Each structure stands twice: as C-alpha cells, then as structure tokens.
Amino acid sequence: MTYELVIRGGTIVDGLGGEPFVGDVAVSAGVIAAIGQVDEPGTREIDAAGLLVTPGFVDLHTHYDGQAIWSDRLTPSSAHGVTTVVMGNCGVGFAPCRPEDHDVLVDVMAGVEDIPGVVMVDGLPWHWETFPEFLDALETRHRDIDVAALLPHSPLRVYVMGQRGVDREPATAEDLAMMRKLAAEAVQAGALGFASSRFTLHKTESGRPIPSYDADRAEIEAIARGVDDAGGGLIQFVPDLVAGDYEPVLRTVFEVAAEVGLPVTFTLAIGNAGDPFFLDALTMVEKANIDGGEITAQIFPRPIGLVLGLELSGNPFVMYPSYQELASLPLAERVAEMRKPEVRQRILSDQPAGEGHPLMFAAQAFEWMFPLSDPPNYEPPQSESIASRARARGVSPLEEAYDRLLDNDGHAMLLVTLANFRDGTLDTVAELIRRDDVVLGLGDGGAHYGMICDASFPTYMLTHWSRDRAAGRLAVAEAVRELTSVPARVAGLADRGRIAVGYKADLNVIDHDALRLHRPVIAYDLPAGGRRLDQSAEGYVATVVSGEIIAENGTPTDARPGKLIRGRRPAPTA
Numbered sequence: 001m002t003y004e005l006v007i008r009g010g011t012i013v014d015g016l017g018g019e020p021f022v023g024d025v026a027v028s029a030g031v032i033a034a035i036g037q038v039d040e041p042g043t044r045e046i047d048a049a050g051l052l053v054t055p056g057f058v059d060l061h062t063h064y065d066g067q068a069i070w071s072d073r074l075t076p077s078s079a080h081g082v083t084t085v086v087m088g089n090c091g092v093g094f095a096p097c098r099p100e101d102h103d104v105l106v107d108v109m110a111g112v113e114d115i116p117g118v119v120m121v122d123g124l125p126w127h128w129e130t131f132p133e134f135l136d137a138l139e140t141r142h143r144d145i146d147v148a149a150l151l152p153h154s155p156l157r158v159y160v161m162g163q164r165g166v167d168r169e170p171a172t173a174e175d176l177a178m179m180r181k182l183a184a185e186a187v188q189a190g191a192l193g194f195a196s197s198r199f200t201l202h203k204t205e206s207g208r209p210i211p212s213y214d215a216d217r218a219e220i221e222a223i224a225r226g227v228d229d230a231g232g233g234l235i236q237f238v239p240d241l242v243a244g245d246y247e248p249v250l251r252t253v254f255e256v257a258a259e260v261g262l263p264v265t266f267t268l269a270i271g272n273a274g275d276p277f278f279l280d281a282l283t284m285v286e287k288a289n290i291d292g293g294e295i296t297a298q299i300f301p302r303p304i305g306l307v308l309g310l311e312l313s314g315n316p317f318v319m320y321p322s323y324q325e326l327a328s329l330p331l332a333e334r335v336a337e338m339r340k341p342e343v344r345q346r347i348l349s350d351q352p353a354g355e356g357h358p359l360m361f362a363a364q365a366f367e368w369m370f371p372l373s374d375p376p377n378y379e380p381p382q383s384e385s386i387a388s389r390a391r392a393r394g395v396s397p398l399e400e401a402y403d404r405l406l407d408n409d410g411h412a413m414l415l416v417t418l419a420n421f422r423d424g425t426l427d428t429v430a431e432l433i434r435r436d437d438v439v440l441g442l443g444d445g446g447a448h449y450g451m452i453c454d455a456s457f458p459t460y461m462l463t464h465w466s467r468d469r470a471a472g473r474l475a476v477a478e479a480v481r482e483l484t485s486v487p488a489r490v491a492g493l494a495d496r497g498r499i500a501v502g503y504k505a506d507l508n509v510i511d512h513d514a515l516r517l518h519r520p521v522i523a524y525d526l527p528a529g530g531r532r533l534d535q536s537a538e539g540y541v542a543t544v545v546s547g548e549i550i551a552e553n554g555t556p557t558d559a560r561p562g563k564l565i566r567g568r569r570p571a572p573t574a
Helices: 099-113 117-123 131-139 153-161 173-189 217-229 247-260 277-290 331-338 341-348 358-363 386-393 397-405 427-432 457-468 476-483 485-491
Strands: 003-012 021-028 031-036 042-047 052-055 057-059 082-087 146-149 193-197 234-238 264-267 295-299 304-308 369-371 414-419 438-440 507-510 521-523 532-534 540-545 548-552
Touching (some): 003 507, 052 476, 082 540, 099 117, 131 146, 153 173, 173 193, 173 217, 193 217, 217 247, 234 247, 247 264, 247 277, 277 295, 295 427, 358 414, 397 414
Parallel strands (some): 003 042, 003 052, 057 082, 234 264, 295 438
Antiparallel strands (some): 003 021, 021 031
16 A cells, blocks of 8 residues: 655654654554554655654644634744644634624724734625634635634623623623523534633723623633533633732632533733742642642743834834834834934933833833844843843943844844743743643734734744753653643544544654744735734744645645634544
8 A cells, every 4th residue: 555645764752741762654544544664655755764753733822713714824833833723712703793793803802912903804704693604714714724713702792792791791691591502502513612811901902801801600600501511612711810819710710610510721820020829820720620620721831921123013112202203104214213312312201101001011121121032032041131231231221122122223123021931030931831730822823913923832842941941851752742632632632632543644743953943023914914923943844734744844835734623522543
C-alpha cells in the first residue's frame, strides 16, 4: 500500500509527556495510520531526521470569530504550529444576533477585543441570526486550521432581552427559560459550551460594561443547564482580575458547575506585586477538584501586557491633546514633527485628556515597560525598563519613553508587562505551568489587533521554556504535552493532541535548535485595510492538518483543510 504522507526518521514527541523516540509517522485518510518503522512509501514524504515530530497545537482561548469568517488563514496562530483554535471566549462574539443589534455586538467587540468597528462592518456579511446559523456560515468557509466555538454570553443575553440585556437588567424567569433553550440549541448544533465574563475592564467601545457583567447566579445556572440538556460542554469564564478577589464570582461559577456537572476553565493572572490573590484562586480549584469538579486555571506562559508604538492603538501620549494634533499624520511626517525640540517640549509638558482611563494607566506603567527588541525578549531584566533607563540617564520616564518611540524612525515598539511578571521574573509562571490543574491559553488570536500579539506563545514555550531558560526549564515532552493533549482534553476534543494510531493527523515537524520567534510586525490585511499585529517564526519545517501540509518552512501552501468542529469529540476506538 501507499500512504498519503510519511514523516520519516523524526524524534516523535507523543503529546502525552512520554519519552521521545525516533520513528516514522504514516498518514492515511486524514488520520495517523502507522507509527514506528514504516516500510511502505508515501505519496508525499518528509525527511524529519534530527527534527521533532509533535501533534498539532490546540489553542483554547482565541477570538477568531470574525477572522474565521473573512479570512482563510488564521494567523498568527497557524504560523506557530496551532492546528485547532477555540473561539467565542470572554462571552463576546457575533451570534446569536438580530439585525437590529449588529451595532451593539460591534460596539462590544471593538471595546473588549480592540477590533476596529470599520473592520467588522466591512468584513462581516451577517448571513446568520441564530448561533446554529453562525456555525453554518463558519462551515462553508475553507481555512488552514480547524475552528471550534463556545456560545458567548453577551450576544445570547442581548438576543433574548434586547435593550434590557444591553442595560444589564436582571433576567426574568421567561428570559432564563429562553437562554436555557437557546444554549441547548447551540450545543446541539456544535458549540463546545459557553463563555462569560465579569472582568471590569471588559467594556464596550462606548465605555459601558458588557451585557454579561452583572449576570447573577440564576442566569449562569440557566445557561449551564441548557448546555447540560444537550449533552454537556465547557464553561469558560473571566473573573474580575482587577479587583484581585477571585472568591465571590468564582465560587458562584464553581458551585453551578458542580450542581450541573460541567467542567470549567477560567482566566488566571499573576499580579506583578502585592498580595498573591492567585494563590487563593488555586486553593479554590484544589478544593473543587477534590470534591469531584473538573476545574482548570488558564494562564499565559509569558507576561500579560500590551505592545505600544506610534503605529499602534496605544502609546504613552495617545490621549495628550498636543499629540492628538499630530496623530493623523503619516508616520514619517509625525516622527519629523516629534523630533522638533519645541514639539517635544509641548507634548512632554501636556496632560492626558483621558486621565483615569485604563489605557493611560497601562501606557504609563514605566516600571513595567521595556523596549521590544528583535528577537523579542519577553523576560527582560528590570534594568531595561523605561523607568530604570530614565533614572540611568537622569531624565523623566516620559522623556525616555518619548525618545524610544522615535527609534527606528518611529517603528519602535514598547512591551508593557502588566501581569505574570511577578517581582520582574517569570519564576511564578514556571511553577504554575507544571500543575495538573493549570492549562495554557489566553493567546487571544484574532483580537487586540493594535495592542497585543500573543498567539505566538506555542513558539515561546518551545524556545524560552524548553530550550533557552536556564532555570525552570521544561523538558520538550512536557512543553509539547501542555500545548497538545492537555488543552485538547479541556476542550473535550479527545480525537487530537497526541501521536497515536487513529488520531487526527494534525502534526508539526520542527527544527528545535533553529526555532526562532521574530518581533511582531504591522500588517494591513484586515477588511477595509485595517491594521493588525502579526508575528512569525522560523524553524517550523512543516505543519500538517488532517494529513495535508498547510505550511513548509514558514511559507503557507494552498491547502485549506481546516474544518468547523461541531461538538466534543471522543477518542478514536482501537
């Protein structure tokens, strides 16, 4: 016989944490057909001698709800070995939605996920109203990797309650019954579960809290019971990370999950300083799991933060009236103006018009702000912070930030490490990513186009955490396990995330020694010419989805085998 694809002589990393071994992997009909010594030929063969062969990576937390409609490539994720993404997170998305509420959901997504409204207006055809119809629209599109979706809470609330939902009024008994019914309908159509958020900073572009923000226990329970009515699924939740006190909201979600019998994954952030509230949350997780729950804290394996620059959505002066006078100029003209001593002095002497705005806090967190080099250093020494550099120069942090923004003719970027960088290191992250009740996520691919580019974290795991970092290094098998079988299990997708006969043939061939992460770049490839941050890597020799090669040596092929995943998937039978 002849296989469709044979990957020969690679170091196979099975995705379960097992000891890597040298062997061949053969693929037939989109699944793994043989492992070990494969004597039969392949229609296509890859020489993987000296290279890693891993399962395709699974990203639990993305926002490709729009990009999966208007684009056939889900980058940056697919450029970093990701072959399956889950979207609908944070309880925001585009379905269900009546025509009269399109502007409401655009306002929510623009505010929460930094997707320009004009991009959504131009890129979304709105060929759907219900959530099942949205899944149908996703299914008609060919793309490079697989997508799965959670039912988002805020659109559901607005669909059921109209303006009362937007205004965050309490749901009536009739509202709750309808939410339960529609949640069951969504899961029956293929949703993996539902997502919600109580995060204070999740606000609409017009500045209001998102519709789900004040939802009470009865509402969470009604939706959860709807999910259970249709066979079950995952609850994804964002507590109020700013308040720091996870206990009240998480307790409600954990109790509902225990009563209904659903798993939960929630966002966990590690404060850079102050009380370690995250430890209280982990104690709650431990207790819930001892009592029979299935709870995972979802963390990001490098600092949570923002990328600032003159070409991006934010910079330390973005709300200064004197800077806003120049903001619409082409970059080269703006830089030329900002280099004039009198303009520099005027901006530095100004005050922000939006004082108190959360963006201004982040954009002037100078102790946690660093020049972003190429290759990027996501664990920089504290001596490189804007504040430390300013002290060394004898200038103010504002002056240092101003000068660094003008580097590279204004193309410079600044990284703000707002969380996970406790005491200026990733040591706490190193401890947590080894826990069985912690799962990797929060890459946010498809969102925050002008301030975040974190979907590249799989490459960071394989470089920083399993090759370059001197302390707390993970074995390659451990890192791959955290990128594959663990998130696949949490999502309920047991047909992928490991190299074994019968499993989905989503694979990566990686030159681990040569693997490199590049600094983000700005691309203007969104609908209406919208701007986004993109990030590439080198060292991915091949990425395979359902047996088809979607990229070779960093260059995408014409293959678009990615499909919509409808519902949870059982493990293949022997």
